[in-house]
Amino acid sequence: MATVHKGDIAASNDSFFKSNAYPDSMARKIGQYTVFLVDDSPDDRSLAVETLKRSPYIYNIHCFNSSEELAIHCSSGGGYSGNRVHFLPTIILLDIHMPKVSGMDLLLDLKKNPLTKDIPVVMLTNDASPETAEAAHRLGASACVLKPVRLDRIHEVICAGSAWHDNDKATHLQGLLAAIVESSDDAIISKSLDGVITSWNTSAERMFGYTSAEAVGKNISFIIPADRREEETHIVAQLREGKRVMHFETMRVGKDGRNVDISLTISPVRDAAGLVIGGSAIAQDIAGRRAVEAQLSRYMQALEKSNLALSEYAHTVSHDLKAPLRRVVQYCALLQEEVGDRLGADGTEYVARLVVQTTRLQQLVDDLLSYAQVLSAREERQELDLNKVMREITESLDCLIAENRAVIKIGDLPVARVYPLRIRQLFQNLMANAIKYHGQEDPAVAAECVDQDKYWLFSIRDNGMGVPEEYRATIFKAFERLYSEEEIGGSGLGLAICAKAVEMHGGRIWVESAPGGTGSIFFFTLQK
Incomplete structure (x- = not known):
């Protein structure tokens, strides 16, 4: 049962705020609609309401006594005023013949307003002349209906308006996706299951050197090196099973004959029935990354050689230093043994200090060698x-x-x-x-x-x-x-x-x- 609202209109000086109350998108989603009815005749308005209330699709019916009341409401684009909710309708039923501001004048204003220009407007009239209907259509009316209101005509207009709205959304979304594909830094290519290219974006042109006109309609194999053709067979097999190929690193050939290192992510493309009809490939140029990896590998090899040389040098220095130090300790021991009684107290102390310092130096050499081994030793876990x-x-x-x-x-x-x-x-x-x-x-x-x-x-x-x-x-x-x-x-x-x-x-x-x-x-x- 439809809910009928009367006089739910805000004053022209009210403050309005954007509201999501009864959004039109939600109304379409659940198959229930909001109707604004504008008619200065209470009898015609009541008869129209009784007719609209029988519709299983109409959820809310809001009645307005004049064009001025609707103009004040719609100029806000929806919002709150005091305790009352203001919003925009799914469809407007507008009487042509009203005092002060006629329905035709209000229709012209509604179609100029960005907030209301896409709302279907049905003109209500007692005048069956073709001139009246033509004038209403020229101003943007969706239909011109004779009073009393017939429910089937209103349903026709609602359905036509919804279909147009959905088609317009689909067209907008399609354009948005196309813009995203064209602006991508990665090459994006679509193809059929037999390998025929169906789309080729700007980055693909830049990456491989072929324009879209040159590539579309050709088999994808024309950019695949001869020794990598089996890759395509494997990829198509994965696509037929509905599987994605993720981050597959490979090589392709550009128009100038150069090899292009790429990372491929390929996803199946399905039709409305869910059947796989092709694939969408995103190719990322990884030449820069490969160059960095190659440079890093060269640095690692150079570092490994340097560490090996350091290790060998440490062993050499250790051997060359430790041998003389051992001899110094041995000679000190001989000196104490052979002539210790003639060295006197000071001489004996000097020899003892020499032994201590030489021993410390031996320990330092050993620790330096250990430190070098930790830094450069080649061993596996x-x-x-x-x-x-x-x-x-x-x-x-x-x-x-x-x-x-x-x-x-x-x-x-x-x-x-x-x-x-x-x-x-x-x-x-x-x-x-x-x-x-x-x-x-x-x-x-x-x-x-x-x-x-x-x-x-x-x-x-x-x-x-x-x-x-x-x-x-x-x-x-x-x-x-x-x-x-x-x-x-x-x-x-x-x-x-x-x-x-x-x-x-x-x-x-x-x-x-x-x-x-x-x-x-x-x-x-x-x-x-």
Whole structure:
């Protein structure tokens, strides 16, 4: 049953705001329409309302007593005024003969207004002359109907207006899609299942050198190299099954004979019945990306050669430095043994200092070699049982553990894909530091691991001196030390080696310390 509204009109000085109340698009979607009826005759208006109320399609009927009332309402384009809703109709039924402003004058204004020009208007008249109907049509009326109103004529106009509206929307959408295709930076080509090109956008012209006139109607094979024709057979087979081909990297030939590296995404095109009738291909030029990849590959090869040369150089320098240093230590030992009693107190002290400094230099050379190995060593990741690795490391630290009466506790460690050399250097340095940097109490060191989805989280906990907050970031840099060599021996490279080893495994390393020198926890993650 249609709802009838009377006098639901806003004053001309009301403020209006855009409203979505009863939108025309929703009315069409559910098959129910809103009608504005304008007639100064109460009897004709009542008779028309009774007729319209019998329609299963009409949802709202709004009555206006004059052209002026409708003009005030429609000039706003719909909105709110006080507690009343103002909106635009699906169709307007407009009496021709009204005082002051006639229906013809109002029709002219409605068709000039962008907000109302597309609303179908049916002129209502008692005049059956052809001249009246022709005049109404010239001004833009959809129909001219004799009173009393016949429901079938109103339905005809509503259906005709809806069909025109839908066709207009489809035409607009088609034009919009065509504009998007033409403005795309990627080549967009459509073709039939037998390979005949049906569309070829501007970017395809630019990419391959052929104009649309040259390409449309030809088989797509004319841009496919002879040795890649089987690709098209595979693509068509995928399309026939309704499947998409995503990001397929291949090569095509331009008009000038050059090879064009492209990435293809091809989707099936279906008809109204859902049958696949062709394909739509989007081709992206990847020549720039390929050039960058080639340049990056050259840089990687050069870097690999440089790292290899650095590794070889480090081994050479290590050998050439360590041999003379060993001899200096040996000669010092001989000097003390052969003529130690004639050196006197000062001479004996000088020789002892020489031995200490030479030993430190040997340690520095060893650490520099380790650091170079971490940076440049060529090795593949392997599945290693880190429990076994840790046992081997604690065995190698036996003397240091015994000397410091250290207590070592190793939790359950995982089997992980790691770089063997780097992981041993990492554990070795962290465990040795935890033992060496102890406080008044005997060292207590605990190593544990927690599974964190994509990473392993390791922790090395000690009860040593701790790390002041201001040094927690810098201690992982090369040659950064918290204590002098006289206090605690070392080269300042141990934690730098650890940081590089962790970085090679795609993880990160950091330290946390409780205030007051009550120990530290070194955390690091290793990517699985």
